[in-house]
Amino acid sequence: MKELHNFINGTWRSSTEVFDKSSPFDGRLVARVHVATDSMIDEAVMAGRRAVETGWGRMPLRARAQILRDLSRALMARMDDLVEADMADTGRSLWQARNFDGARAIRQFDAYCDLALAMENRSASFTGSDGAQGLWYTQQRPRGVIACIAPWNMPLLLMIMKLAPALVMGNAAIAKPSEETPGSATVLAEVIAQSEVPDGAFALLHGAGATGAALTAHPGVDAISFTGASATGSAIMRSAATGLREVALELGGKNPALVFEDADVEAAIAGTARSAFFNCGQICFCTERAYVHRSHFDAFVEGISQAARKVVIGEPAHDGFSIGPLISQGHRAKVRDLLDSVTADGGAFVAGGGVPRFGDSRDAGAFIEPSVAVGLAPEARFLREEVFGPVLHVAPFDSEDEAIALANDTEYGLASVIWTENVHRAHRVASQLRAGHVWLNAWQFRDLASPLAGAGLSGVGEQFGRSSLEFCTQPQTVTLRVAPLEETV
Numbered sequence: 034m035k036e037l038h039n040f041i042n043g044t045w046r047s048s049t050e051v052f053d054k055s056s057p058f059d060g061r062l063v064a065r066v067h068v069a070t071d072s073m074i075d076e077a078v079m080a081g082r083r084a085v086e087t088g089w090g091r092m093p094l095r096a097r098a099q100i101l102r103d104l105s106r107a108l109m110a111r112m113d114d115l116v117e118a119d120m121a122d123t124g125r126s127l128w129q130a131r132n133f134d135g136a137r138a139i140r141q142f143d144a145y146c147d148l149a150l151a152m153e154n155r156s157a158s159f160t161g162s163d164g165a166q167g168l169w170y171t172q173q174r175p176r177g178v179i180a181c182i183a184p185w186n187m188p189l190l191l192m193i194m195k196l197a198p199a200l201v202m203g204n205a206a207i208a209k210p211s212e213e214t215p216g217s218a219t220v221l222a223e224v225i226a227q228s229e230v231p232d233g234a235f236a237l238l239h240g241a242g243a244t245g246a247a248l249t250a251h252p253g254v255d256a257i258s259f260t261g262a263s264a265t266g267s268a269i270m271r272s273a274a275t276g277l278r279e280v281a282l283e284l285g286g287k288n289p290a291l292v293f294e295d296a297d298v299e300a301a302i303a304g305t306a307r308s309a310f311f312n313c314g315q316i317c318f319c320t321e322r323a324y325v326h327r328s329h330f331d332a333f334v335e336g337i338s339q340a341a342r343k344v345v346i347g348e349p350a351h352d353g354f355s356i357g358p359l360i361s362q363g364h365r366a367k368v369r370d371l372l373d374s375v376t377a378d379g380g381a382f383v384a385g386g387g388v389p390r391f392g393d394s395r396d397a398g399a400f401i402e403p404s405v406a407v408g409l410a411p412e413a414r415f416l417r418e419e420v421f422g423p424v425l426h427v428a429p430f431d432s433e434d435e436a437i438a439l440a441n442d443t444e445y446g447l448a449s450v451i452w453t454e455n456v457h458r459a460h461r462v463a464s465q466l467r468a469g470h471v472w473l474n475a476w477q478f479r480d481l482a483s484p485l486a487g488a489g490l491s492g493v494g495e496q497f498g499r500s501s502l503e504f505c506t507q508p509q510t511v512t513l514r515v516a517p518l519e520e521t522v
């Protein structure tokens with residue numbers, strides 16, 4: 034049995050409070066996790082402050098970047114352990130853990146080093162009101178101690194997306210992974226412990242929501258980078274209001290896909306099957322609502338239902354698109370409750386809607402069938418709440434305006450997909466969708482440096498690439514008054 038500890042100020046810490054992490058694949062015990070105590074949280078924050086104010090925060094950017102590039106190399110060498118940890122915690126396939134998370138996640142250290150080194154300071158010369166010449170420039174100082182709180186759906190990727198910008202800009206990063214996925218963050222901490230990142234600049238704290246809440250409430254935390262549920266984001270914003278700390282919140286979605294009469298319907302079916310079911314529907318960008326032009330509605334429903342039935346489930350060695358379980362029995366109970374609401378609200382399933390049976394140890398896991406429903410009215414619960422499972426509802430529309438209105442009929446505003454072969458329509462519709470990211474005839478084809486700003490319940494602030502570096506930076510303006518000759522002689 035693995036014991037997972039906290040990493041604080043360069044040392045590993047055990048705790049008297051522990052919890053068991055079990056596999057959603059078959060229920061077996063994966064690890065015993067030590068929960069960070071309040072005094073450990075305090076110690077991590079204080080050590081972080083010292084690291085920012087002394088060595089790490091004062092080190093030239095180029096030197097920090099070199100340390101992080103070396104760290105990236107060391108992480109690549111531990112790829113098998115990182116992949117194994119995410120597979121054990123989530124039940125996902127080897128193919129997905131390697132290709133979708135693994136290397137793509139680790140490469141973020143190099144990507145953020147490149148971006149940080151290319152960041153330019155602003156400057157200008159000016160004439161003051163007394164006629165004296167002036168010169169100002171900005172410089173990028175670290176913001177301080179940054180709480181990096183990640184969810185469980187893409188554990189390694191989303192954690193590194195927070196740590197890399199924080200560390201390269203000279204901040205102390207305190208990682209709080211989800212209680213459902215403590216494994217890969219612990220391997221990450223093992224590698225950082227062996228790296229040149231100084232004590233205190235990085236800490237790992239394990240625990241559930243209470244640990245996250247205690248961390249965000251700590252007055253020594255300067256900013257909070259959070260990805261997770263909208264309700265948690267709201268609680269974090271309230272906590273951050275004390276002390277006026279900065280927050281970056283990437284939250285949930287209830288994402289639509291629009292399939293127009295001029296779409297390549299086969300491509301739209303294949304793309305929507307991926308966008309609805311990939312990672313068992315547990316990606317914030319996953320499609321949960323499809324609106325299809327009435328002329329294609331029947332063919333689309335038939336095609337997507339067939340695609341749902343063909344999805345390979347619970348085969349970790351499958352070398353391609355397949356799905357594992359939901360993250361936990363608790364999450365499956367929530368998803369099943371929403372599936373039950375479909376028939377209660379007058380809808381019907383054309384595929385799935387239940388739990389698959391394997392006749393082996395997987396029956397103790399948290400699997401769910403990829404599901405396609407039709408027939409719900411726009412106000413149905415299933416169409417308003419984020420399910421975060423492999424589910425899709427399909428409804429017809431008759432006009433472009435109606436499609437846009439249906440897509441925007443949600444409190445969320447994260448991602449949308451437009452399927453059309455008409456380039457004018459694609460851009461016309463994109464500009465009218467309330468969504469942080471719009472894909473045209475694609476999904477999850479993404480430059481991780483492109484910005485994301487969720488609207489409504491989907492987020493606060495702009496993230497990724499340069500935006501994440503700016504979030505982790507306290508800009509400072511330095512002004513020089515160039516003294517006139519008579520004042521200097």
Ligand code: NAD
Nearest residue numbers: 183184185210211241242245246261262265283284285317
């Ligand atoms: P969650 O909000 O339950 O938990 C996320 C993290 O916050 C965990 O580490 C958890 O322990 C911690 N936490 C819980 N309560 C807290 C509190 N009061 N204060 C501080 N920390 C607290 O979310 P989840 O269930 O782990 O993740 C699924 C959600 O994440 C979905 O809603 C999904 O849409 C969203 N998500 C969004 C994005 C995005 O980029 N917009 C990406 C991935 C996931």
